Amino acid sequence: xxxxxxxxxxxHVQEGDSTNFTCSFPSSNFYALHWYRWETxxxxxxxxxxxxxxxxxxxxxxxxxxxxxxxxxxxxxxxxQPEDSATYLCAFNDYKLSFGAGTTVTVRA
Amino acid sequence: GAVVSQHPxxxxxxxxxxxxxxxxxxxxxxTTMFWYRQFPKQSLMLMATSNEGSKATYExxxxxxxxxxxxxxxxLSTLTVTSAHPxxxxxxxxxARDWLAGDYNEQFFGPGTRLTVL
Numbered sequence: 627x628x629x630x631x632x633x634x635x636x637x638h639v640q641e642g643d644s645t646n647f648t649c650s651f652p653s654s655n656f657y658a659l660h661w662y663r664w665e666t667x668x669x670x671x672x673x674x675x676x677x678x679x680x681x682x683x684x685x686x687x688x689x690x691x692x693x694x695x696x697x698x699x700x701x702x703x704x705x706x707q708p709e710d711s712a713t714y715l716c717a718f719n720d721y722k723l724s725f726g727a728g729t730t731v732t733v734r735a
Numbered sequence: 736g737a738v739v740s741q742h743p744x745x746x747x748x749x750x751x752x753x754x755x756x757x758x759x760x761x762x763x764x765x766t767t768m769f770w771y772r773q774f775p776k777q778s779l780m781l782m783a784t785s786n787e788g789s790k791a792t793y794e795x796x797x798x799x800x801x802x803x804x805x806x807x808x809x810x811l812s813t814l815t816v817t818s819a820h821p822x823x824x825x826x827x828x829x830x831a832r833d834w835l836a837g838d839y840n841e842q843f844f845g846p847g848t849r850l851t852v853l
Contacts (some may be wrong), residue, residue, distance in 0.1 A: 630778070658839040669739060670828075670844040677839065715779070719840055723769075725778040 628652055630718045632726035639706045639733050646702040647729040649716030653697030658719040661690055661701055665712045706733045738762050739831050741845030748819055749853055756814045756848045758829030765831035768812040769842060773826040785812050819852040
């Protein structure tokens with residue numbers, strides 16, 4: 627079982643503020659890292675696939691960076707909105723997905 | 736596109752009964768489907784990988800006779816929890832891989848099934 631850790635476990639953000647959180651993963655044999663956004667009672671939604679030769683990924687106000695040498699990825703949310711409230715999962719891909727436990731973001735209006 | 740449904744969304748059953756959970760890819764063909772399990776405040780844990788028309792591959796520690804997986808078509812996989820006991824109570828979620836998808840094992844997830852065994 628691969629050790630994929632996300633921190634913090636949860637965070638509360640004021641509307642309009644920016645925030646970021648971390649996913650750490652094994653730094654050897656990197657293939658890809660996935661970020662998912664998971665709202666309650668819905669399906670996890672794919673945000674990004676971070677690959678070895680990839681640059682920073684961006685989707686609207688959400689972006690992600692990757693450091694394969696040291697084994698971490700950051701997800702950033704700029705100008706948080708209430709609709710950003712969700713659990714954000716990362717998954718290390720070595721042909722199977724090994725998930726972190728997620729960071730639950732709550733944006734307060 | 737790439738929608739996966741799961742049914743039921745929640746189920747309560749008595750100890751000793753069997754429960755079947757369905758996972759369907761609605762708008763694509765899924766040669767491979769995956770079943771995960773999640774305990775409270777823990778990560779999604781892969782239980783098994785199923786390929787259409789062949790036997791599922793189970794992860795270490797997952798009882799194949801307890802968790803029966805059938806993937807008889809390109810759009811449907813089922814997970815049957817046999818002789819369920821309270822310790823099987825958990826959140827079960829499936830995902831599917833689009834046969835025509837590119838690299839990186841992109842998976843599309845269903846919304847999950849909450850199983851409670853009394």
